[in-house]
Amino acid sequence: MNKVIPYRRPDPGTQPTALYPDYVATRRRAPRQPLVFLPHTLSEVTGPVYGHAKPGEADHDLTRQHAGEPLGERIIVTGRVLDGDGHPVRHTLIEIWQANAAGRYFHSKDQHPAPLDPNFTGAGRALTDENGVYRFVTIKPGAYPWQNHENAWRPCHIHFSLFGPAFATRLVTQMYFPGDPLLAYDPIFQSIPDERARQRLIAGFDLATTQPEWALGYQFNIILRGREETPFEP
Numbered sequence: 487m488n489k490v491i492p493y494r495r496p497d498p499g500t501q502p503t504a505l506y507p508d509y510v511a512t513r514r515r516a517p518r519q520p521l522v523f524l525p526h527t528l529s530e531v532t533g534p535v536y537g538h539a540k541p542g543e544a545d546h547d548l549t550r551q552h553a554g555e556p557l558g559e560r561i562i563v564t565g566r567v568l569d570g571d572g573h574p575v576r577h578t579l580i581e582i583w584q585a586n587a588a589g590r591y592f593h594s595k596d597q598h599p600a601p602l603d604p605n606f607t608g609a610g611r612a613l614t615d616e617n618g619v620y621r622f623v624t625i626k627p628g629a630y631p632w633q634n635h636e637n638a639w640r641p642c643h644i645h646f647s648l649f650g651p652a653f654a655t656r657l658v659t660q661m662y663f664p665g666d667p668l669l670a671y672d673p674i675f676q677s678i679p680d681e682r683a684r685q686r687l688i689a690g691f692d693l694a695t696t697q698p699e700w701a702l703g704y705q706f707n708i709i710l711r712g713r714e715e716t717p718f719e720p
């Protein structure tokens with residue numbers, strides 16, 4: 487068998503704590519036994535390529551998926567997907583999902599009293615280009631209540647899912663917005679012990695990406711493995 491080169495393991499503190507009691511769901515799902523160390527084999531350092539059909543023309547633009555435009559603050563979210571050596575991850579699929587501007591998901595489980603937007607589904611996908619660059623146009627999601635504790639509100643966020651080149655690079659995470667006052671109170675965000683790792687989940691406002699009279703721009707780079715790895719969501 488060919489020699490398998492394992493992926494670097496995350497540095498301590500840079501990933502969410504499995505048991506973080508303030509994030510109530512972790513009390514039930516965190517492992518109660520010591521973790522078992524699994525060496526990386528060929529199954530983890532390789533993986534299938536996902537996406538049977540190419541993303542459609544409006545898949546990356548969540549403001550053009552219906553007859554009219556969604557309400558809210560139009561934004562551009564762009565960045566690069568890099569591997570642990572800083573090389574671009576080309577032609578990799580990125581999927582996003584998010585609440586609308588009022589903080590409501592288009593989902594039967596979300597019944598909190600905020601309006602749905604008939605012109606916004608809140609799901610998109612895109613492939614990275616030759617340089618590992620992706621780009622979405624969407625609206626800024628609103629904060630929403632989530633019943634984790636008294637007066638619990640999630641900061642504004644966009645969910646991201648990436649497959650990358652291997653099972654070991656699979657990443658599901660959340661992108662946050664700079665200066666959001668709810669970050670300090672959010673046990674999902676705070677369950678990542680390392681401050682610098684937490685900061686890697688906050689997009690940067692970018693005037694160069696911002697388009698005059700059209701949309702604010704945010705940069706969110708995603709690093710799949712290595713020292714600067716983007717944290718997985720808890």
Ligand SMILES: [Fe+2]
Pocket residue numbers: 585640643645
């Ligand atoms: Fe969410």
